[in-house]
Amino acid sequence: MAKSKRKKRRTKSRRESYSLLISLLISAFIVALWSYIQLPSMYASYVYSPLDHPVVAVAMQGIHDGVYPWSFIDIEGDKNISDIVSDPVTAVRTEPDVFEEASETDVTEAVPEPETIVEEPEPEAIVKESEPEVTEAAPGPQEIEEEPAPEGTEDGFTSESTEPEDSEPVPKEFITVDDDYFKDALFIGDSRMVGLSQYCEPLDTRADFYVKKALTIYNILDGKPIRSFDGTSKSLWEVLEEKQYAKIYIMVGINEIGVGNSEYFKDAYSQVVDRIREAEPHALVFINSIMHVSKSKSDNDGLYNNSNINARNDAIASLADDINIFYLNINEAVDDENGALRADLTFDDIHLRGSSYEPWHEYLLTHAIEAKPLPEVHHVLEGHPVE
Amino acid sequence: MLFSDLNFIFRALPLFLIIYYITPYKLRKAVLLLAGLAFYTISAGYFVIVLAGAVVINHVLSAGVSRKQKFPFILSVIINSGLLIGFKIASSLGLSVTLPDGSIFDLILPLGISFYVFKLISYQADLYMGRVKRASFINFAVYITDFTQIVSGPIGRFEDSIVNTNRIISSSEKAKTRLKGALSNISDGLTYFVAGMFLKIILADHLAILWNEIGTIGYDSISTPLAWLGVFIYSMNLYYDFWGYSLMAAGLGVMLGAVFVRNFRNPYAAKSVSDFYRRWHITLGDWFRDYVYIPLGGSRCGHMRTILSLSVVWFLTGLWHGLTINYLMWALILLILIICEKFILSRHETLYAVVGRINVWLIIPLTWIVFALRSFGDLKMYFMRLVGYVPSSAVINASDYSGILTEGWIYIAASAIMLLPVIRRSFMEHRRGKVWTVLLFIMFWLCIYSICGAVTNPFMYMSF
Numbered sequence: 001m002a003k004s005k006r007k008k009r010r011t012k013s014r015r016e017s018y019s020l021l022i023s024l025l026i027s028a029f030i031v032a033l034w035s036y037i038q039l040p041s042m043y044a045s046y047v048y049s050p051l052d053h054p055v056v057a058v059a060m061q062g063i064h065d066g067v068y069p070w071s072f073i074d075i076e077g078d079k080n081i082s083d084i085v086s087d088p089v090t091a092v093r094t095e096p097d098v099f100e101e102a103s104e105t106d107v108t109e110a111v112p113e114p115e116t117i118v119e120e121p122e123p124e125a126i127v128k129e130s131e132p133e134v135t136e137a138a139p140g141p142q143e144i145e146e147e148p149a150p151e152g153t154e155d156g157f158t159s160e161s162t163e164p165e166d167s168e169p170v171p172k173e174f175i176t177v178d179d180d181y182f183k184d185a186l187f188i189g190d191s192r193m194v195g196l197s198q199y200c201e202p203l204d205t206r207a208d209f210y211v212k213k214a215l216t217i218y219n220i221l222d223g224k225p226i227r228s229f230d231g232t233s234k235s236l237w238e239v240l241e242e243k244q245y246a247k248i249y250i251m252v253g254i255n256e257i258g259v260g261n262s263e264y265f266k267d268a269y270s271q272v273v274d275r276i277r278e279a280e281p282h283a284l285v286f287i288n289s290i291m292h293v294s295k296s297k298s299d300n301d302g303l304y305n306n307s308n309i310n311a312r313n314d315a316i317a318s319l320a321d322d323i324n325i326f327y328l329n330i331n332e333a334v335d336d337e338n339g340a341l342r343a344d345l346t347f348d349d350i351h352l353r354g355s356s357y358e359p360w361h362e363y364l365l366t367h368a369i370e371a372k373p374l375p376e377v378h379h380v381l382e383g384h385p386v387e
Numbered sequence: 388m389l390f391s392d393l394n395f396i397f398r399a400l401p402l403f404l405i406i407y408y409i410t411p412y413k414l415r416k417a418v419l420l421l422a423g424l425a426f427y428t429i430s431a432g433y434f435v436i437v438l439a440g441a442v443v444i445n446h447v448l449s450a451g452v453s454r455k456q457k458f459p460f461i462l463s464v465i466i467n468s469g470l471l472i473g474f475k476i477a478s479s480l481g482l483s484v485t486l487p488d489g490s491i492f493d494l495i496l497p498l499g500i501s502f503y504v505f506k507l508i509s510y511q512a513d514l515y516m517g518r519v520k521r522a523s524f525i526n527f528a529v530y531i532t533d534f535t536q537i538v539s540g541p542i543g544r545f546e547d548s549i550v551n552t553n554r555i556i557s558s559s560e561k562a563k564t565r566l567k568g569a570l571s572n573i574s575d576g577l578t579y580f581v582a583g584m585f586l587k588i589i590l591a592d593h594l595a596i597l598w599n600e601i602g603t604i605g606y607d608s609i610s611t612p613l614a615w616l617g618v619f620i621y622s623m624n625l626y627y628d629f630w631g632y633s634l635m636a637a638g639l640g641v642m643l644g645a646v647f648v649r650n651f652r653n654p655y656a657a658k659s660v661s662d663f664y665r666r667w668h669i670t671l672g673d674w675f676r677d678y679v680y681i682p683l684g685g686s687r688c689g690h691m692r693t694i695l696s697l698s699v700v701w702f703l704t705g706l707w708h709g710l711t712i713n714y715l716m717w718a719l720i721l722l723i724l725i726i727c728e729k730f731i732l733s734r735h736e737t738l739y740a741v742v743g744r745i746n747v748w749l750i751i752p753l754t755w756i757v758f759a760l761r762s763f764g765d766l767k768m769y770f771m772r773l774v775g776y777v778p779s780s781a782v783i784n785a786s787d788y789s790g791i792l793t794e795g796w797i798y799i800a801a802s803a804i805m806l807l808p809v810i811r812r813s814f815m816e817h818r819r820g821k822v823w824t825v826l827l828f829i830m831f832w833l834c835i836y837s838i839c840g841a842v843t844n845p846f847m848y849m850s851f
Contacts (some may be wrong), residue, residue, distance in 0.1 A: 016567075020581075020824045021574045024831060028397065054397035060839035198784040199608070347602045354608030355782040 028056060034069060035059040042067060171322035177368040182207040182247070184374060186283075188236065189251040190215040192291050192351060199357040203364075210239055216255045217268045221275075240279035246371045248276055248283045249364070251330075253290035253312050254350070257303055266315035273319055284371050285325045289313045292331050295340035297349035304350070306340055326369060333363035388430050389538070390580075390635045391588060393838060404642065408569040416525050416550060419643070423532030427498065430538070434497035441470060442528050445507050452514045453521035463511045471504040479710045499537040501707060505674055506531055510545045512678050519545050526550040535639040539632055541648045542670040549645035568644075576642030578818040578827060583634025585830040588837050590805065591628035593798040594620050597791055604787060606760070606768040607778045613788040614772040620795075621759050622752040623802035626654070629668065653808045659732075659743035660724045663751060671707075675700045694726060701725075708758070713766060717757045724750065 035058040039048065043058050059069070185207040187193055197209040212226040219226075223235035250272075256265055273285055290309050292298070298305040313329075320327035334352070336342045341349070345356040352360070388395050403422055410418050428435045444466060451459030477494040484492050510530070513519045522530070522545065530548040545551065601609055601617045609617065633650035641647050650669050657663035664672050676685075683696040705718025724746055732739040753773075760766045771778055792799070804810070817823050 016571050016574065017819055017821075017824065018570050018574045019821075020827055021570065021577055023824075023828050024577070027828075027832070032397075052394075054393050056397060056835065057393055057839050060836050063836065064840045198787065198790075199782050347605060348599060351603050353603070353605035354784060354787075355605055355780050357782070 031056045031059050038069075169323045172326075172369050174367045175370055176366045178365070179203070179206060181365075181368055184245055185247040185249060186210060186239070186243075186245040187249045187251075188215075188220070189249075189288070190253075190255055192254070193251050195351055195354070196357055196360065199352075199354045200361045203361065208239075208243070208245070210236055214255050215252055216259075217252050217265065217272055218256065218259070220252070220272050221268050237275065237279065240276065244374050245280055245283050246374050247286065247368075248280065249286045249288060249328075251288035251290070253316070254293075254304070254309070257308055257312070262311050262315040265312055266319070269316050270319055273325060277324065282372065282374055283324075284369050286369075287316055287319060287325065287327050289317070289327070289329045289331050291352075292335060292339065292341040294343050294346055294349040295336070295338050296343070298340050310339075328363070328367050330360055330363050333359040388426060390632070390639070391584065391834075391838060393835070396835075400639075404569075404573060407643065408565065416529055419529045419549070420525060420532060423529065423534045423537070426534035427532065427537060431498035433492070437470070437497050437500070438503065438532065441467070441503070441507060442531050445511065445531075446524050446527050449511065449514055449521055449527070452511050455515060455517075460511060460515045464508060467504050467507045467511075471500055474500055475706075475710055499539070502540045502542055503531055503537055505542050505671075506536075506545075509542070509674060509678060513545060522550070533640075535636050535643065535645070536648075538636070539629075540668075540670055541633055541636060541650045542674050543640075543648050547646055547648065549640065549643055552646050572644045573642045574819070576638040576640070578814075578823070579634045579638030579641060579647065581638075581827045581831045581834075582814060582818070583631045583636075583638060584834045585631070586627040586634065586805070587631030588834045589830070590798060590802050591624050591626075591631055592837070593795060594624035594627070594802060597795040597798070598624055600791060600794075604784075606765050606772065607781045608783050609772050610783055610785050610787050611772055611775050613791060614769060616788050616791065616799075617769075618752045618756055618773070620791075620799065622755045623799075625755055625759075626651075627802060627805070653806075653811055655747060655806050656808045657743075657747050658740065659728050660721060660746045660751065661728055662743070663747050664721070664725075671704075675704060679703060690730065693729070697725060697729075698722060709761070711761045712763065713757055713761050717754055720754050720757065 032055050035043065035055045039055075039058065043062055048055070048058055062068070179202040182203055183206045187196065187203070187207055187209045189196075189211050191211075191213040193209065193211040193215075194213055197204050197211055208229050210226070210228055215226065220236050223237055225233040225235050225238075228234040228239055252269075253265070259265075269287075273287070276283070276285055290313055292306050292309055293301070293304055298307075313331075317327040317329075319325060331339075331341075334341055334345055334356075345352050345359070347353055388399065390396075407415060407418055407422075424435060424439070427438055445463055448459045448463045448466075452463060474494065474496050478496040482494045484494065486492055510519070510522075510527070514521060526548075527545075529550050530543075530545050533543070533548070536543050598617065598621050601613065601620070604613075606614075630651040637648045637650070648670065652666040652669065654663050654666040657666055680696050680700050683699060684692040685696050686693045701718045701722040702715070705715045708714045708717075728739070728743065728746070732742055756769055757766060760769060768778055772781075777783065814823060818827070
């Protein structure tokens with residue numbers, strides 16, 4: 001019987017070199033030692049459990065977050081090393097803690113995408129309460145259709161500073177529009193919004209999309225530049241300086257699940273909305289609910305599950321005033337009867353398939369708000385999807 | 388526990404190596420056996436009972452088999468293949484058992500069963516044919532439970548097993564020699580292990596993310612350029628994932644003093660489909676050749692017998708990979724190609740040379756799509772998109788491939804470059820030299836960096 005030949009290959013020189021082994025041992029030792037020494041200081045906000053991961057992981061995770069051994073930034077936001085996944089076979093988390101909202105200020109959950117360095121919000125940032133001035137009716141964000149039709153719907157569109165003192169703004173009702181409604185719209189968001197720009201041609205050809213995979217509310221607040229629809233790298237604030245929009249749609253939130261709690265998230269979101277309102281006083285702001293994940297993901301993931309998503313959605317829903325800021329529960333369009341993303345609409349449990357964006361599109365068409373035309377006439381350039 | 392776990396690389400493996408080499412030679416086999424069982428239990432829990440049971444039963448039967456008794460031999464083949472087939476069926480049907488305490492135990496496919504069952508059958512067959520002598524229980528147990536091979540192979544032969552080939556566990560030596568021997572083995576094995584890590588973690592796992600993104604779009608809605616790009620991406624993903632793992636496994640074996648077991652030999656440099664499958668998953672191909680093809684007559688009893696032998700081999704190969712129809716389709720296509728090459732193309736030298744290469748570079752990657760997509764609906768959609776037909780459900784973004792390219796061009800380019808045989812040859816000959824040592828050092832830390840970013844897990848990628 002023929003045996004397949006397996007020659008033991010030797011190097012020509014008889015003198016053995018152990019340099020790879022030794023250099024790996026030494027370097028691993030150095031990295032581990034460094035991680036261990038810096039745990040109380042540089043990596044203080046990393047929740048590290050020696051049972052779960054070797055200590056070298058701390059330094060490497062730091063490098064991912066931009067914390068190099070030569071940088072001395074304190075990382076805010078409390079990241080967790082135990083997020084490091086060592087088992088790609090199942091999607092079950094090793095730390096199946098259900099995320100508790102509001103009550104805790106320190107995080108024991110996972111790290112978001114590596115680019116985010118969460119810094120303290122600037123102390124000068126104006127944290128305006130966006131409470132509705134109408135107090136007799138406090139509409140829940142989804143119940144606006146049940147409000148009595150206000151008479152002065154069209155007149156409700158004024159910024160607060162120019163409001164006459166004697167009239168109270170009336171909550172607006174959703175109306176149905178056609179796609180041209182979006183000609184002066186801006187869409188802001190993460191990869192789900194990227195998908196909308198790529199697979200919803202009616203919107204893509206009319207609106208501007210300021211979107212990027214893994215975009216977070218903190219990125220936006222910090223003015224992180226991303227490649228915008230005109231090809232240049234810009235922060236959102238620069239985009240808003242250059243152009244006026246009548247409608248601004250936002251969807252972020254899934255990437256931030258592992259950072260902070262709902263209050264922290266809502267606070268940042270609120271600041272972003274306020275700054276948008278300042279930059280574009282005539283624009284209507286539409287907060288899109290964070291899209292759910294499918295049931296099979298939600299049931300098996302300690303972090304990216306629908307109860308955490310719902311907690312976040314409840315928080316940002318309260319930012320709506322139904323005058324200028326609206327909450328769109330787009331999950332109504334894509335959910336199954338269990339309140340999870342319909343399994344037939346997704347492949348990876350998180351994103352819609354290319355052919356499945358129409359329900360969301362339809363929802364936007366049927367949940368628009370009458371807007372006044374912009375003070376200056378702008379011809380909106382054809383929107384281009386951004387990465 | 389996987390070889391790419393940080394806890395394995397930085398804790399379990401170094402600790403095990405120290406224990407292994409400190410232990411006096413008489414006890415090293417026991418250490419290996421314990422390590423194998425511990426590793427299996429950590430990774431697969433209660434299924435270790437199945438493994439242990441299979442080892443015991445086969446050892447008992449091997450007494451009769453070694454005396455060339457037909458009944459024990461046939462019984463062993465039936466039990467072993469029955470075990471594999473049984474679990475394959477149970478897992479694909481989603482069966483489960485209710486335990487006495489009321490809890491439900493899912494009958495999933497036990498870790499490594501497709502591989503260790505084949506090792507069991509090969510041992511019994513070799514024993515029956517007189518190629519090997521009956522092993523002691525511990526030697527046999529170490530061979531089967533070898534943690535370096537149990538997860539996904541290679542399907543090592545008993546005669547090449549560490550218990551038979553390695554002086555480290557069979558002879559006494561002075562401490563200094565032992566240390567030198569240990570360092571020598573570990574250094575040697577480390578080069579394979581790091582190279583394998585690189586292929587799997589940097590290339591394969593990143594390509595898997597790209598492939599997953601294609602699936603996320605939906606196979607009905609990908610543009611035709613993306614569909615073709617996907618063929619390349621998936622083929623490369625599969626290759627580097629499996630080759631990478633095989634190198635890691637072989638490297639671990641070498642670290643313990645075993646011979647290097649080769650599982651891949653530049654398959655995409657093959658000149659025909661037949662040649663390809665002599666270079667791809669070599670230990671599996673050799674197994675089917677030695678234990679199915681040749682016993683059935685192979686190519687020695689005329690054309691009809693050859694075709695029959697090939698058909699049986701490929702039918703079983705398809706089933707071994709999975710019980711869904713796509714695996715059988717995949718196997719059938721390859722069978723037809725091989726028969727055509729063997730009997731039709733072989734008559735014309737130039738035609739064989741040209742068509743052979745086309746088969747390897749074009750047809751085989753397309754067969755991987757058949758291999759990849761278990762749903763017939765998905766398969767249909769994908770091939771429609773390949774030829775430009777637009778399904779009614781499709782919403783196609785014509786520039787979708789540019790996003791994938793922007794994101795992953797470096798991995799796509801690297802995977803193409805790594806196909807060059809000169810790279811593997813250079814590695815095999817000079818891996819202990821200065822240049823490769825530096826490269827491997829960098830590759831190791833790149834991998835650790837990648838693992839720490841959780842980028843290796845396509846199903847858990849953290850940025851949406």
